[in-house]
Amino acid sequence: MSDRQEKMRQSAEKLLRDGEVGYVIGWGATRFCDRTTPVFIDSPEGAASLVWNEHAVNSLAKYLLDDKYPDKKIGLFARGCESRAVNRMIKDNQVKRESLYLIGVPCDGKSSDRCRLCRERNPLVYDVLLWEPEANAAPADRFERVRGVEAMSPDERYRYWGGVYDRCIRCYACRNACPVCSCRECYVDMGRTGFQGKQHSRSDNQIFGVTRAFHVGDRCIECGECERACPMGLPIMGQTQKMLKEINELSGEYECGLDADSDSFLGRFDLDDKDEFM
Amino acid sequence: MSRIGVFVCHCGTNIASVVDPDRLTPAAREMPGVVYAADYRYMCSEPGQQMIKDSISEHGIDRIVIASCSPRMHETTFRKMLKGTSINPYMLEIANIREQCSWVHADKGRATEKAIGLVRMAVSKVSKNEPLYAQSIPITKRALVIGGGIAGIQAALDIADAGHEVVLLEREPSIGGKMAMLDKTFPTLDCSACISTPKMVDVGAHPNIRLMTYCEVESVSGYIGSFEVAIRQKARYVNHDICTGCGLCETKCPVKVDSEFNLGLSKRPAIYKLFPQAVPSKPVIDSESCRMLKDGKCGICAKLCPLGCIDYKDEARTVTESFGAIIMATGYQLVDWAAMYGEYGGGRYRDIISGLQFERTVNAAGPTEGHILRPSDGREPETVVIVKCVGSRDPKKGKSYCSRACCMYAAKHAHQILEKLPGSRVFIFYIDVRTPGKGYEEFYDQTRMDGAVYVRGRISKIYEEDGGLVCQGEDSLLGSQVRVRADMVILETAMEPSQGIEGLTSMLGAARDANNWIQEAHPKLRPVETQVGGVFLAGTCQGPKDIPDTVSQASAAAAKVIGLLNKSEMETSPMISAVERDKCSGCGACVGICPYKAITLQEIDDRLGAKRIKREVASVNSGLCQGCGACTAACRTGALDLLGFRNGQILEEVDALCL
Numbered sequence: 035m036s037d038r039q040e041k042m043r044q045s046a047e048k049l050l051r052d053g054e055v056g057y058v059i060g061w062g063a064t065r066f067c068d069r070t071t072p073v074f075i076d077s078p079e080g081a082a083s084l085v086w087n088e089h090a091v092n093s094l095a096k097y098l099l100d101d102k103y104p105d106k107k108i109g110l111f112a113r114g115c116e117s118r119a120v121n122r123m124i125k126d127n128q129v130k131r132e133s134l135y136l137i138g139v140p141c142d143g144k145s146s147d148r149c150r151l152c153r154e155r156n157p158l159v160y161d162v163l164l165w166e167p168e169a170n171a172a173p174a175d176r177f178e179r180v181r182g183v184e185a186m187s188p189d190e191r192y193r194y195w196g197g198v199y200d201r202c203i204r205c206y207a208c209r210n211a212c213p214v215c216s217c218r219e220c221y222v223d224m225g226r227t228g229f230q231g232k233q234h235s236r237s238d239n240q241i242f243g244v245t246r247a248f249h250v251g252d253r254c255i256e257c258g259e260c261e262r263a264c265p266m267g268l269p270i271m272g273q274t275q276k277m278l279k280e281i282n283e284l285s286g287e288y289e290c291g292l293d294a295d296s297d298s299f300l301g302r303f304d305l306d307d308k309d310e311f312m
Numbered sequence: 313m314s315r316i317g318v319f320v321c322h323c324g325t326n327i328a329s330v331v332d333p334d335r336l337t338p339a340a341r342e343m344p345g346v347v348y349a350a351d352y353r354y355m356c357s358e359p360g361q362q363m364i365k366d367s368i369s370e371h372g373i374d375r376i377v378i379a380s381c382s383p384r385m386h387e388t389t390f391r392k393m394l395k396g397t398s399i400n401p402y403m404l405e406i407a408n409i410r411e412q413c414s415w416v417h418a419d420k421g422r423a424t425e426k427a428i429g430l431v432r433m434a435v436s437k438v439s440k441n442e443p444l445y446a447q448s449i450p451i452t453k454r455a456l457v458i459g460g461g462i463a464g465i466q467a468a469l470d471i472a473d474a475g476h477e478v479v480l481l482e483r484e485p486s487i488g489g490k491m492a493m494l495d496k497t498f499p500t501l502d503c504s505a506c507i508s509t510p511k512m513v514d515v516g517a518h519p520n521i522r523l524m525t526y527c528e529v530e531s532v533s534g535y536i537g538s539f540e541v542a543i544r545q546k547a548r549y550v551n552h553d554i555c556t557g558c559g560l561c562e563t564k565c566p567v568k569v570d571s572e573f574n575l576g577l578s579k580r581p582a583i584y585k586l587f588p589q590a591v592p593s594k595p596v597i598d599s600e601s602c603r604m605l606k607d608g609k610c611g612i613c614a615k616l617c618p619l620g621c622i623d624y625k626d627e628a629r630t631v632t633e634s635f636g637a638i639i640m641a642t643g644y645q646l647v648d649w650a651a652m653y654g655e656y657g658g659g660r661y662r663d664i665i666s667g668l669q670f671e672r673t674v675n676a677a678g679p680t681e682g683h684i685l686r687p688s689d690g691r692e693p694e695t696v697v698i699v700k701c702v703g704s705r706d707p708k709k710g711k712s713y714c715s716r717a718c719c720m721y722a723a724k725h726a727h728q729i730l731e732k733l734p735g736s737r738v739f740i741f742y743i744d745v746r747t748p749g750k751g752y753e754e755f756y757d758q759t760r761m762d763g764a765v766y767v768r769g770r771i772s773k774i775y776e777e778d779g780g781l782v783c784q785g786e787d788s789l790l791g792s793q794v795r796v797r798a799d800m801v802i803l804e805t806a807m808e809p810s811q812g813i814e815g816l817t818s819m820l821g822a823a824r825d826a827n828n829w830i831q832e833a834h835p836k837l838r839p840v841e842t843q844v845g846g847v848f849l850a851g852t853c854q855g856p857k858d859i860p861d862t863v864s865q866a867s868a869a870a871a872k873v874i875g876l877l878n879k880s881e882m883e884t885s886p887m888i889s890a891v892e893r894d895k896c897s898g899c900g901a902c903v904g905i906c907p908y909k910a911i912t913l914q915e916i917d918d919r920l921g922a923k924r925i926k927r928e929v930a931s932v933n934s935g936l937c938q939g940c941g942a943c944t945a946a947c948r949t950g951a952l953d954l955l956g957f958r959n960g961q962i963l964e965e966v967d968a969l970c971l
Contacts, residue, residue: 301946
């Protein structure tokens, strides 16, 4: 572990010393031994504060959206999840590949629930790879949880999601953590959309949940950041995964962020689309 | 506060017999923002329109709702009317209380309730309407006709006669299409070539028509009024600028391959004209069979040509041309019956031919010089079986639709056989006989008088036995199995869209129906238009047709094009998508989802705090956008909104209905 951490520090230090990047986004220590925090290192000396351990759980890619027009390249430590997020952001025209320097760090598994469903530990896109790729752990059944909800009767299902959204506090942490949420202004922040109330009520919370699922569902890279960020511990990735499962059943194998070229399922027009519902 | 006027139309008794205007009009008067409401027998009539105009000035109305028929019927009528008033033509909403209410409901009380609801929705929406203004786009006064069959020829001639330039594009070496292959045309039995070749010559000689044969469309961009079309001229290997079409080169070519024009019933050389009356009457070299082009050995045609026209180094060229309008006249092909009907031998029996092969056989210029002979042994057949609906009306194996022309040409084929081969017998197996057309039923009657035996039923199997073909099927009128020993079988096969239609329609953004025919904009009211502005339809590319219908449609499409090209610029609909740049994150979801390729990302200068940045935002081309609204649904942040159907307007309608 410390060997890898050392490689990361050296790599960041060199990039900063050579002026290749303006800053590097990585993980740093906190005063808790079981937590790390995202850090933004902008001097060679600062590289020594980078850490790499099982608690480096945050996916860092989201921060790229805070600096979409950088003067210099941004250095980003990229595991499978960061790289898939980057692919998606490039496809969504939110970041430019040439303004990034991706330091590939194959992931050895982290101590977060969100990693349980990880299907890709190794970065799919990078400028340098700091160590050998890791073997992907056989993930649990991708849609196991979705299947569990599908097995419920409609009434049970309504009670289940109703219960989930009774607890939602509408803090929008899920949106803020999601690498795919990239609107300049989120509809929930708009003064008057006409269909989304600001009240904290089951129906308005549910409208938010459903809208969020539809806005990101066909582009979800299944990183689980929404659930990690949720202070109420709500199983909300189940909704985007339900969308993904439907898409898989409708049009075959579909997974987002594996490359930067694929259109999102709902973002393309094709005369040969199946329109069985017509 | 808006001042809304509501005008309820009785449509004679169409509306008033079910929806009660005496309840609806007072109810409308009570709706928020309504300052005036009235009803009248025919709002679209001259006095009706005058009444609306008078009310607008008298009551200071600034927007109106007309409760009448479908907006597809009279929305434009009322918009035109508003042009002469103080209010913008788009400050209008139509509440459809006819098609969506009085025509479909019987309970008068509840239908009236519903009509009140529909008017309430329209009143709510119109309160959010804003004036919209049309933009003008210039029109390139030049038309492209794709496909040089009779549809393309007719359309090109009509447009050219009206004084506009036309490019007629054909992928084969000659224009003429399927009609040039036919022998006689039903029901008058005039010779197909005699009526089509003069038109072909007219096309070749017309000063306003530029013929581009052996060409294919490579790409299309732009929109109504200014399409940019890249056209690929395939290599001809013959310099048509100097060639006189003397035909000497064709005589000594050592290669013999199946003739496309005679559908494999005869051979042609590698340097060839498609058929003797080809226009242009100059040959091309088929590079796939020419020995010189394949192996570099031969060169006989180059030696023979007195003018030195042969150029083995000729290459395909691509030219880009501008057009104001495009007519699709890409026609049809026959289905590959052999691949579909194993029970008919799957193509193993040479004496089973398609209807089009029979046309070539019976044609005086065809491979047998008009003698009806069996392909296998060149003998005259005594008994001929004609099978109709092969591939048509057969959802399991072929197409579910009716190919429309086969009933008539089957009768024609029977007539020709009985006439040319006295003493012969013809059996026609049919599902139904459909003869809707001038003189068609009479022709069918005549064929039966001639002696053709019509048997109602499908042929289930054809097999060879003792040099003949045994056709086995059911006579469903007798309810018994029948078996006919035939010398020759003619299959009247289904039409399907020409090969390549998918690519072409995708380039244009035009939709195809379930059977791949090009979709018209409206089956009744806009039958020659597509959903893409400036792209029109002629002939069988839209669906199976016979020649009279094809020619009528071609002239109709030409009329539309002439109407368009007569203007120097045209107004585009202002009901298109609009981008709110501040909200747009440039994600491009709208770009991929737009069926009309109307949205592109455009770089703009912007500021981020104190920093000057360049960022991309969506930009809508008003010439291409058809106002379908797909992008507004795809845009997560709501940066795109459809003018005239803004999200806010629609929500207002929903609220009026539900709250």
